[in-house]
Amino acid sequence: xxxxxxxxxxxxxxxxxxxxxxxxxxxxxxxxxxxxxxxxxxxxxxxxxxxxxxxxxxxxxxxxxxxxxxxxxxxxxxxxxxxxxxxxxxxxxxxxxxxxxxxxxxxxxxxxxxxxxxxxxxxxxxxxxxxxxxxxxxxxxxxxxxxxxx
Numbered sequence: 763x764x765x766x767x768x769x770x771x772x773x774x775x776x777x778x779x780x781x782x783x784x785x786x787x788x789x790x791x792x793x794x795x796x797x798x799x800x801x802x803x804x805x806x807x808x809x810x811x812x813x814x815x816x817x818x819x820x821x822x823x824x825x826x827x828x829x830x831x832x833x834x835x836x837x838x839x840x841x842x843x844x845x846x847x848x849x850x851x852x853x854x855x856x857x858x859x860x861x862x863x864x865x866x867x868x869x870x871x872x873x874x875x876x877x878x879x880x881x882x883x884x885x886x887x888x889x890x891x892x893x894x895x896x897x898x899x900x901x902x903x904x905x906x907x908x909x910x911x912x
Contacts, residue, residue, distance in 0.1 A: 763838075767801040770847035775802055776865045784866045785843075787897050788873035796840035798876065800869060808846035823849045824868040826875035843872030858910040863898075867906040870897050 764782045768775055781800055808821035828841040845868055854864040874890055881887035895905050
């Protein structure tokens with residue numbers, strides 16, 4: 763189950779069906795029954811969450827909050843992914859990307875983090891980025907790490 767919370771008041775938010783499709787594509791087989799919260803927020807909430815949890819006083823495009831151990835009330839909860847709509851729109855324009863394609867990448871990136879993927883080392887980054895590229899390719903999207911001419 764994917765719980766979608768759209769807190770942002772921007773008009774360029776993706777459709778719920780697309781969000782669900784992207785998140786499900788990112789789930790490894792062993793997590794297919796997982797519950798995930800995907801929350802799309804504005805700059806203030808992103809900044810506040812990043813400040814509290816990551817000790818960084820700025821908004822960021824995506825934050826992931828994996829559940830470290832199962833909780834009785836929601837035993838299948840994998841965690842939360844928080845996307846800052848304002849930053850997605852800005853980055854998509856700056857990087858010459860389609861907004862939905864950029865949302866797809868960030869949601870997939872966040873869901874992979876919930877499953878333990880990371881990019882702290884070069885090897886981990888290569889594994890995670892390869893997975894992202896393959897998932898996006900299967901969805902018909904471009905490699906998000908290629909620079910696109912304007």
